[in-house]
Amino acid sequence: MSGEGNGVGSSAGSGAASAAAGQNGAAGANAPPARRQRAAAGGGGGGGGYAGAQRGGYGGSGGRSGDSRYGGSAPKRVWGDLEEIAAAKGQSSSGSGRWGEENPFAESGKVVQVEIFNGMNTGINFDKYENIPVEVSGRDCPDEINSFEDSELHTRLQKNVSLAKYTKPTPVQKRAVPIIAANRDLMACAQTGSGKTAAFLLPVLNRMLAMGGPPDSFNHRAAEPTSLVLAPTRELAVQIYEESFKFCYKTGIVPQVVYGGADFRDQVKQMQRGCDVIVATPGRLVDMIQRGRISLERIRFLTLDEADRMLDMGFEPQIREIVEQCGMPRKEDRQTLMFSATFPREIQQLASDFLNDYIFLSVGRVGSTTDFIQQRLEFVREEDKRDFLLDELNSVPGLTLVFVETKRGADSLEYFLSQQGYPATSIHGDRSQQEREQALKTFRTGLTPIMVATDVAARGLDIPNVTHVINYDMPNSVDDYVHRIGRTGRAGNSGLATAFVNDKNRNLARDLLEILSESGQEIPAFIEQMAAYGGGGGGGGSRRGGRGGGRGGGKIGSRDFRKESGANSGGGGFGAPSRGRANGGGGNSNYRQSDSAW
Numbered sequence: 204m205s206g207e208g209n210g211v212g213s214s215a216g217s218g219a220a221s222a223a224a225g226q227n228g229a230a231g232a233n234a235p236p237a238r239r240q241r242a243a244a245g246g247g248g249g250g251g252g253y254a255g256a257q258r259g260g261y262g263g264s265g266g267r268s269g270d271s272r273y274g275g276s277a278p279k280r281v282w283g284d285l286e287e288i289a290a291a292k293g294q295s296s297s298g299s300g301r302w303g304e305e306n307p308f309a310e311s312g313k314v315v316q317v318e319i320f321n322g323m324n325t326g327i328n329f330d331k332y333e334n335i336p337v338e339v340s341g342r343d344c345p346d347e348i349n350s351f352e353d354s355e356l357h358t359r360l361q362k363n364v365s366l367a368k369y370t371k372p373t374p375v376q377k378r379a380v381p382i383i384a385a386n387r388d389l390m391a392c393a394q395t396g397s398g399k400t401a402a403f404l405l406p407v408l409n410r411m412l413a414m415g416g417p418p419d420s421f422n423h424r425a426a427e428p429t430s431l432v433l434a435p436t437r438e439l440a441v442q443i444y445e446e447s448f449k450f451c452y453k454t455g456i457v458p459q460v461v462y463g464g465a466d467f468r469d470q471v472k473q474m475q476r477g478c479d480v481i482v483a484t485p486g487r488l489v490d491m492i493q494r495g496r497i498s499l500e501r502i503r504f505l506t507l508d509e510a511d512r513m514l515d516m517g518f519e520p521q522i523r524e525i526v527e528q529c530g531m532p533r534k535e536d537r538q539t540l541m542f543s544a545t546f547p548r549e550i551q552q553l554a555s556d557f558l559n560d561y562i563f564l565s566v567g568r569v570g571s572t573t574d575f576i577q578q579r580l581e582f583v584r585e586e587d588k589r590d591f592l593l594d595e596l597n598s599v600p601g602l603t604l605v606f607v608e609t610k611r612g613a614d615s616l617e618y619f620l621s622q623q624g625y626p627a628t629s630i631h632g633d634r635s636q637q638e639r640e641q642a643l644k645t646f647r648t649g650l651t652p653i654m655v656a657t658d659v660a661a662r663g664l665d666i667p668n669v670t671h672v673i674n675y676d677m678p679n680s681v682d683d684y685v686h687r688i689g690r691t692g693r694a695g696n697s698g699l700a701t702a703f704v705n706d707k708n709r710n711l712a713r714d715l716l717e718i719l720s721e722s723g724q725e726i727p728a729f730i731e732q733m734a735a736y737g738g739g740g741g742g743g744g745s746r747r748g749g750r751g752g753g754r755g756g757g758k759i760g761s762r763d764f765r766k767e768s769g770a771n772s773g774g775g776g777f778g779a780p781s782r783g784r785a786n787g788g789g790g791n792s793n794y795r796q797s798d799s800a801w
């Protein structure tokens with residue numbers, strides 16, 4: 204049992220430990236909800252018990268129980284509101300459904316529910332988002348919804364939304380939910396922390412339920428998911444998985460996560476327990492596909508979270524391979540969704556290769572920061588940074604995220620802070636997965652309230668109570684700046700972002716000036732001077748290096764590029780790059796190479 208049990212822990216659930224620690228901190232439970240749920244399910248048989256329950260002895264017989272092709276005898280899969288289905292059959296409210304007599308929720312339904320939905324969304328102030336400007340383009344865009352009740356979400360999903368304490372949809376949810384429900388492809392930009400994850404998860408799960416539930420998701424050797432979500436970092440993949448776990452609760456739909464740095468075989472074992480929704484980082488996914496452990500042939504829904512990052516030079520060849528060369532249905536036969544807070548024009552153009560007749564949605568000024576973040580720019584010479592940092596740490600209490608440029612820089616700053624008696628940890632691409640998880644966990648729980656990070660932590664991570672983000676080293680592009688500072692001021696809470704700027708960052712000056720002025724922030728004189736003397740405009744390390752011109756060039760693609768290029772909304776035909784181009788990498792020099800800091 205222990206081997207199996209460990210397997211459960213160290214695969215899908217393992218990376219989630221940190222996320223769960225934050226959500227369940229008060230309860231003191233270290234395991235993530237998913238893992239706890241499985242543990243509860245395991246009973247006498249550990250992880251294997253769950254597998255057995257779900258798949259009727261899948262592993263033992265070598266057959267595919269529950270699937271008539273294999274003559275198995277496992278309970279037929281059931282989707283919907285498993286609680287209601289069970290009640291109708293006169294079974295216990297937490298019993299039955301897809302899992303038949305051995306439902307993993309059976310023993311601990313209420314406890315599991317509390318653990319999965321515990322500790323979310325305190326003090327959220329989404330009211331302030333109400334009047335945010337929205338831009339929608341593309342043909343026949345469905346009307347927005349004003350409440351979750353309007354959304355025609357399945358009753359079980361509505362219940363899960365309530366359990367998650369979401370009382371009303373955020374602006375991006377109001378728009379995206381009906382668009383996705385109408386089976387339209389979508390490219391969506393909305394501010395950091397504005398609820399993009401639920402904006403794609405909820406309608407996709409709803410469509411899966413409306414389709415009568417996904418087909419069986421394991422074909423003898425390979426998992427055959429219906430929905431694929433791609434994310435750029437392991438931590439973000441785990442976080443999205445945690446969200447999907449929450450919304451899948453008692454629907455019968457099984458989410459899984461695969462990412463590098465965790466045991467391959469454990470992840471395969473995990474998927475044998477069902478895999479309707481797979482959240483993945485690209486590298487591990489390609490590996491799984493090549494080894495015949497995941498098939499994309501049944502993918503019906505493809506989501507790229509942090510899509511601009513996924514399609515820049517670092518990931519684009521892998522994404523293209525996954526989408527175009529691994530048996531995934533053509534774009535006409537799947538629904539493709541892309542979400543990010545920033546969407547540069549060139550990346551939009553590239554993205555349109557993967558989208559079919561899509562709607563472009565921009566909530567708030569694309570790539571803008573939220574009003575909930577107070578931004579401060581300080582002129583700090585390289586040699587003075589450590590002193591300034593200590594001053595900042597002394598004056599602002601709470602969880603502080605310090606961004607640096609390089610992995611070595613992160614190690615050295617963490618060491619320095621520890622030497623000075625500050626409880627700090629660090630996260631970057633050279634640390635082992637276990638170390639990364641541990642760092643996130645001690646940060647979330649406040650054991651080490653200072654975390655030094657490279658850009659690996661810049662996107663998507665939803666850590667409650669981060670009061671202060673310090674850009675000790677400025678990033679290469681203003682998009683990265685926007686994502687980094689978005690780790691505070693989340694979900695309507697307020698936060699502070701301080702940046703140490705000096706002559707090295709001249710290339711960002713104009714973009715920073717623009718970001719500060721549009722969000723009504725104080726503009727320091729030195730930034731105006733830097734900007735006036737040629738500071739910025741898409742040069743020097745900006746991903747959009749070739750753009751130049753205009754208001755400082757290099758600016759975030761705030762509008763549907765199809766409008767700018769005067770094209771129609773047909774997905775193709777916008778001068779989108781040819782497919783051959785990106786694979787070889789030729790002719791793509793505008794895009795930044797993968798950031799080595801990761």
Ligand SMILES: Nc1ncnc2c1ncn2[C@@H]1O[C@H](COP(=O)(O)OP(=O)(O)OP(=O)(O)O)[C@@H](O)[C@H]1O
Pocket residue numbers: 323324327329368369370371372373376393394395396397398399400401543544662663664665689690693694
């Ligand atoms: N309708 C809602 N009501 C209350 N809380 C919500 C709602 N939607 C999302 N949230 C919460 O808001 C927080 C931010 O959501 P999420 O992480 O999806 O933001 P995001 O837009 O993806 O941010 P980023 O751009 O940084 O990735 C999460 O804690 C989420 O649970």
